[in-house]
Amino acid sequence: MNELNPTAGPIPPAIPTPPRLTKPLALGEDPADREPISGPLVAVEAILRAPRRIMYQLRQPGSGRLITAMLLVSILCSLIYGLVVGTFSQGTQLWAAPAKIAGGLLVTALICLPSLYIFTCLSGSEAKLSEIFGLVTGLLMLMTILLIGFAPVAWLFSQSTESVVWMGVLHLIFWFISTMFGLKFLDSGFSHFKAKTSAGLYIWVMVFILVAVQMTTALRPIVGKADDFFPKQKQFFLSHWNESLNAPGKPAGQ
């Protein structure tokens, strides 16, 4: 390279840029969609970089292995994030928080699955229950791997603060951001079902968020400490949040 005269010599080639797509292709039209997903790690890579691969594979015969792999990744990731949540209170919460978070997520998905299937059918889609279940496991996997990304941040704050309210709010923010990305994946998958309307999906999204938030109250305490594994008193999440905000020194769930 001539440093005194940078224009001398051959001109370097331009770096190729990917072509701009004008309209989205149907699943499988792009050869990249058809690449097989051989294991859980490939599934994680695929859902982050090429979610269409997951959507395509869910429509193929033998998608059960992929669904199982995604479910296992979701459980593992939620257990790891739960452990980080448990480091705030230490003691029994080190196993209680992972168990509650992993269990709560699975139960939330199971509770909401029938309504999603019904809404999907009502919207005119021909999607099978296994495809819907696959998309929901994809939602859970994406949510939980993003929570793992947030885990170092959550751990640092849990070691610095003593406020249950603050940690609860922080975990809820992280959960909400992760859920938004997960729901974006679900919405993207839903768009390939040839549904006439997405209204049902949007209603379901609200139902899912409400159930998940109520689950955090039903399984309290997840962040703070308590003598019992489950709360004795039943409560709506808004009243629980209100109670926690007005008593910042009191551990949640007591």
Next chain:
Amino acid sequence: MNTQATTADFLPRLSARSADMFLRADPRSLYEWVVQQRTRLIWFCVGLIIVGSGTYGAAVGVWREPLQALYTGIKLPLVILLTTFGNGLLNGMLAPLLGLQVSFRQSFVLVLISFALASFVLAGFSSVALFLVWNTPPLNAMTRLSSPEYGFLQLMLAGIIATAGIIGNVRLLPLLGRWTTSRAIARRVLFVWLATNLFLGSQIAWVLRPFIWDPAGETRFIGREYLRGSFYETVFEATRRLMIKQEHDS
């Protein structure tokens, strides 16, 4: 004559001598370094962060005493490196989800590049900081947290770091454009990386206090009492107290 030259043929091997080329932040050169000399680039950036922000930290810390200069010179690069490593996984996940097709390692290197550029700018400001510290009334028994000289140094530290950070991020934007045709995606990813790094970086900086001076006692690497509480809780509490006071006054 062979005219089929690749872009890499025009790039020197990354070393201390190519620092000026790195600072120019030409997207094409940086792209080739990220793709072809990644490991070398990582070490180059880490070195630049340690030297650049360390020099600036030392210039600020010397207001109290040489030991504080040493501590701040270590802690400032530590804040940057811990933020980069702490958010590495998250930033690597968020980029493809937002449409930027970069690998985990590439996203990590990209964030590191922006911090290295900011540290380079900080190194350039070190002499200015040292001059300002030299002109500031020396620390004595009468100095308080509310003293104007302390406030001035705090503002200067924050102002220069903010300027360097903005320059580092603005320089990163054209480079992100190498991985996407959409400028909106590049901007979105940059904004999200900025937000996550700011969020974690503020708390790490909060934990690693004091950077200038600890009025509570001797010069220490980290004040034990500072490990309690968080930056955001403190800001929230201060705002709440302010609002309550205003309500009482009215």
